[in-house]
Amino acid sequence: MEILYLLLPLSLAIVALIGAMLWWAVFSGQYDDAEQAGLSILHDDDHTVS
Amino acid sequence: MKPRSSSSSQTATHSQTVSDPQTTAHAVGNQSVVQRRRGLVRLGLAWLAMMQVMMFALPGYLRPEAGTQDSLEVLDWAILLMNWASLTLTIPVMLYSAWPIWFGCARAGSTRRVTMDVPVGISMLAAFIPSVIATFQGSGEVYFDSITMFVAFLLTARYVEQRASLVDADASAQANLASFSLPLMAQAIRVATLFVLIQLTVAAVIGVVWWVIAPTQAWSVLVSLLVMSCPCALSLAAPVSLVALQVNLALDEPLSTNQHEALLERTVRITRQNLYGALAWHVLTMPMAAIGWVTPWLAALSMLLSSVAVLLNAWRLYRPRRAGLSRAVGVLTQNQHLRP
Numbered sequence: 023m024e025i026l027y028l029l030l031p032l033s034l035a036i037v038a039l040i041g042a043m044l045w046w047a048v049f050s051g052q053y054d055d056a057e058q059a060g061l062s063i064l065h066d067d068d069h070t071v072s
Numbered sequence: 073m074k075p076r077s078s079s080s081s082q083t084a085t086h087s088q089t090v091s092d093p094q095t096t097a098h099a100v101g102n103q104s105v106v107q108r109r110r111g112l113v114r115l116g117l118a119w120l121a122m123m124q125v126m127m128f129a130l131p132g133y134l135r136p137e138a139g140t141q142d143s144l145e146v147l148d149w150a151i152l153l154m155n156w157a158s159l160t161l162t163i164p165v166m167l168y169s170a171w172p173i174w175f176g177c178a179r180a181g182s183t184r185r186v187t188m189d190v191p192v193g194i195s196m197l198a199a200f201i202p203s204v205i206a207t208f209q210g211s212g213e214v215y216f217d218s219i220t221m222f223v224a225f226l227l228t229a230r231y232v233e234q235r236a237s238l239v240d241a242d243a244s245a246q247a248n249l250a251s252f253s254l255p256l257m258a259q260a261i262r263v264a265t266l267f268v269l270i271q272l273t274v275a276a277v278i279g280v281v282w283w284v285i286a287p288t289q290a291w292s293v294l295v296s297l298l299v300m301s302c303p304c305a306l307s308l309a310a311p312v313s314l315v316a317l318q319v320n321l322a323l324d325e326p327l328s329t330n331q332h333e334a335l336l337e338r339t340v341r342i343t344r345q346n347l348y349g350a351l352a353w354h355v356l357t358m359p360m361a362a363i364g365w366v367t368p369w370l371a372a373l374s375m376l377l378s379s380v381a382v383l384l385n386a387w388r389l390y391r392p393r394r395a396g397l398s399r400a401v402g403v404l405t406q407n408q409h410l411r412p
Contacts, residue, residue, distance in 0.1 A: 023146055030157045037124050037161065044116045046107050 111172075111231050118169040118224040121161045121179035122217070128154040128161075129217040155207045165220050166200060169227060172311045187261060190269035192226065195302035202295050213292060213367075215299060220377070222304055225379060229308050231313055248323070252313050252336060256343050260310035263347055264303040267354065271301035289364055296361045296371040305350035305378035312319035313343045320389070342389050346382045353378045 047053065131151045163226075173196070176189030189348030197213040199222075275297035282290035317339045356376055360366050366374070 023150065026150060026153055028369070033124065034157055034160055037120060041117050041164075042392055043119055048113045048116070051109075053109070053112060054105065068116055 077345045093213075107135065111227075111234065114169045114171070114228045115120070115224070115231050118220060120226050121165045121169070122220040122224040125158045125161050125213065125220045126160040129214075132214065152207075152210055153357070155203075155214050155216070159204065159207050161218040162200070162203075165223050166196070169224050170196065172230070173226075190266070191264055191301075191303045192307060194268065195298065196222065198298035198301070199295070200201075202298075210348050213295065215295065218299060221376065223300060225376075226304060226307070229311055229383075232312075248317065248337035253310075253317075256340065257310045257321055259344070260306065260347055263351065264306040267306060268301055268303050269349060271297070271354070271358070274358070274362070275301060282364070292367065293361065293364050296366050297358070299371040300354060300358060300361055300375060302375055304354070304375060305382045306347060308379055308382050309350060312383055313346065313389055314337050316386050316389040338389060342385060346385050350378050350382055353381075379387055382402070 131147060131154055133149065135147060162275050173189050173193055177193040179186045196219060198221050202212070203214040203216055203219070214305050278297060279290055279294035282293050309374055317335065320335060353374075354399060357366060357371075361371060
């Protein structure tokens with residue numbers, strides 16, 4: 023059961039890492055608009071360059 | 073159109089860089105974008121901590137069924153470690169995720185007007201402080217899972233409510249809705265505040281009585297009474313049905329006056345059902361807790377069940393058309409508006 027001394031801090035570290043990733047993802051604007059990126063290919067500039 | 077090719081996007085409001093005229097027309101200012109992001113992070117962290125703390129709490133729930141003396145010792149040692157881990161995770165939830173609640177308490181204190189944040193804050197402290205003491209002492213029940221769960225659910229409800237209040241940008245409709253929803257909110261706050269004050273008084277009195285009769289069980293009874301004094305179902309009652317109303321109003325084609333009236337009436341009815349139903353549930357379970365039948369984790373479970381019942385009841389009101397559902401979800405999660 024001594025393994026808990028390793029596993030518990032490890033789980034806390036992973037939670038902290040996930041939290042930091044969430045923080046970064048939200049504040050870099052990734053969740054501001056989840057639809058437009060998928061639609062952007064439809065709004066492409068179709069003019070051919072001659 | 074090229075959304076966010078560079079990552080340094082916090083300078084401009086993100087929705088405005090999108091060329092779709094429908095979304096730019098109602099684009100929200102920089103301020104509210106930052107606010108929304110902050111709300112989202114608070115919410116996400118609360119959910120993350122909640123799931124982890126619930127796993128840490130599992131050995132505590134297993135303890136009554138533990139077999140031999142030997143395994144009991146190991147389990148108690150594990151529970152102590154888990155409690156410290158839970159405490160580590162609950163502190164950021166209390167400080168960062170629950171910040172709007174503390175801020176609301178401070179504002180209520182300075183303006184001397186009781187809001188829903190006050191009873192919520194009192195109950196959170198009432199569950200948190202005994203848990204911290206129990207962790208430091210190395211014995212006794214902890215309620216970190218109840219606290220994180222409570223914060224996560226409450227923040228979710230508030231986030232949804234906040235997003236939905238942006239749905240209808242029409243000023244006059246907004247004013248109409250405000251004149252309709254404010255009395256309901258005020259009623260809910262009045263009931264919840266009265267409830268919490270009575271509950272706290274009763275908890276103190278019963279705690280003293282138990283202290284005189286059976287001191288060993290007094291703390292457990294007191295904490296389960298305090299956990300049950302949490303007005304989360306009461307504080308959800310008005311917001312969830314108002315959210316449902318707002319989404320309904322925004323989704324449907326303009327309603328006829330009769331339909332509109334009927335919808336408002338239904339909202340009032342469901343809000344009252346939720347409010348007084350939750351109150352009745354609390355009043356019914358309180359005597360059981362007072363005579364020591366309800367253990368603290370059972371109290372937390374009962375609290376959670378009443379909140380879920382309130383949500384489900386409000387869900388009856390929320391019947392957007394199937395096609396509108398995905399747009400409603402879009403509105404709640406993103407910077408979009410239902411009405412072009």
